[in-house]
Amino acid sequence: MIITLTPNPSVDRTVAFDELHRGAVNRATSSRIDPGGKGVNVSRALTAQGASTIAVLPEGGPEGHLMADLLDDAGVVRRGVPIRGSVRLNITAVEPDGTTTKLNEPGPTLDEGEVRALLDAVATCVRSAPDPQQVWVVTCGSLPPGAPVDLHARLVRSAREAGALVAVDSSGDPLRPAVAECPDLIKPNRVELAELVGADLTTLGAVIDAASDLVAQGVGRVAVSLGRDGAVLVDDSGATHARATIGRPRSTVGAGDCMLAGLVHDLSSGRPAADALRTGVLWGAAAVTLPGSRVPAPDDLAGIAVELTTTPDRSLAVRD
Numbered sequence: 001m002i003i004t005l006t007p008n009p010s011v012d013r014t015v016a017f018d019e020l021h022r023g024a025v026n027r028a029t030s031s032r033i034d035p036g037g038k039g040v041n042v043s044r045a046l047t048a049q050g051a052s053t054i055a056v057l058p059e060g061g062p063e064g065h066l067m068a069d070l071l072d073d074a075g076v077v078r079r080g081v082p083i084r085g086s087v088r089l090n091i092t093a094v095e096p097d098g099t100t101t102k103l104n105e106p107g108p109t110l111d112e113g114e115v116r117a118l119l120d121a122v123a124t125c126v127r128s129a130p131d132p133q134q135v136w137v138v139t140c141g142s143l144p145p146g147a148p149v150d151l152h153a154r155l156v157r158s159a160r161e162a163g164a165l166v167a168v169d170s171s172g173d174p175l176r177p178a179v180a181e182c183p184d185l186i187k188p189n190r191v192e193l194a195e196l197v198g199a200d201l202t203t204l205g206a207v208i209d210a211a212s213d214l215v216a217q218g219v220g221r222v223a224v225s226l227g228r229d230g231a232v233l234v235d236d237s238g239a240t241h242a243r244a245t246i247g248r249p250r251s252t253v254g255a256g257d258c259m260l261a262g263l264v265h266d267l268s269s270g271r272p273a274a275d276a277l278r279t280g281v282l283w284g285a286a287a288v289t290l291p292g293s294r295v296p297a298p299d300d301l302a303g304i305a306v307e308l309t310t311t312p313d314r315s316l317a318v319r320d
């Protein structure tokens with residue numbers, strides 16, 4: 001069982017343009033809408049693959065109702081925590097050459113009672129699971145205004161107390177206190193890891209060294225997503241690198257979330273870490289072949305080959 005927390009979910013509207021012009025009226029060629037926010041996407045990807053998950057999220061306002069309907073349509077089990085504000089709506093503009101422009105709203109202001117209700121909802125889900133020791137909690141994304149910067153860190157503590165293993169996917173200031181709580185897994189991308197450790201990470205070797213330092217400080221595992229260069233997983237037994245080649249990329253929005261979903265899916269089933277990385281990279285690459293933030297179904301994984309090595313090329317220049 002995998003429980004996700006998304007403190008700042010979003011209804012994601014993806015709008016396609018032949019060419020986007022700043023400061024002009026732009027007429028779209030098509031549009032789609034998906035329930036989103038990083039933890040919500042993790043739960044959507046798990047649901048699409050038939051895995052057991054509950055998405056915990058704040059629910060309020062017209063967008064909150066829309067979010068609930070979209071999640072119900074996708075068959076995603078959810079625990080909505082009522083809030084006074086309204087869930088945000090994020091816009092993604094896509095152009096035929098693959099250029100993606102994201103416009104993310106700040107989200108509703110949460111008060112301390114609402115924050116506590118979110119953390120309690122997660123702990124209740126963990127305690128109600130048949131075997132809380134087998135539960136992973138995944139807490140993801142930006143924090144809405146009013147939420148304390150240590151919200152992810154508090155979640156690591158409270159989910160642990162309830163008996164679960166915990167993964168964190170966030171960035172910037174909210175990531176730091178969460179890392180200090182030594183979660184079982186973190187999933188930064190290369191830029192987020194570079195910001196966390198305060199260094200330029202331009203080769204795979206530099207990424208591995210930075211991740212190894214975090215493991216030495218007590219983080220269980222560090223999975224770094226590297227865009228088209230795949231991902232590297234570092235733990236106290238070493239580093240494993242995996243990547244997949246796909247045809248034409250369509251949208252990278254949510255690919256990191258699908259990667260994390262595949263990784264935690266296999267770890268929670270007791271699979272070896274290298275297999276879990278392979279699954280994560282496969283789900284991430286499959287997501288990139290799909291429009292908007294659509295998540296892959298089992299058929300979408302067919303025909304994508306993943307290369308995996310336990311002796312990564314440390315000199316590889318990493319770009320994304």
Ligand SMILES: Nc1ncnc2c1ncn2[C@@H]1O[C@H](COP(=O)(O)OP(=O)(O)OP(=O)(O)O)[C@@H](O)[C@H]1O
Nearest residue numbers: 189225226227228230231254255256257281284285
């Ligand atoms: N062009 C690509 N070709 C093949 N696989 C890709 C490509 N881009 C992304 N991926 C896959 O998707 C995963 C996640 O991508 P990326 O590193 O861009 O995530 P991210 O920056 O965390 O994304 P986000 O936070 O926007 O969801 C990668 O680890 C890789 O497996």
Ligand SMILES: O=P(O)(O)OC[C@@]1(O)O[C@H](CO)[C@@H](O)[C@@H]1O
Nearest residue numbers: 010036037038090104141142254
């Ligand atoms: O503003 P945040 O919380 O950093 O990111 C939110 C978001 O951009 O992330 C997801 C893709 O990873 C989207 O569904 C959503 O719009």
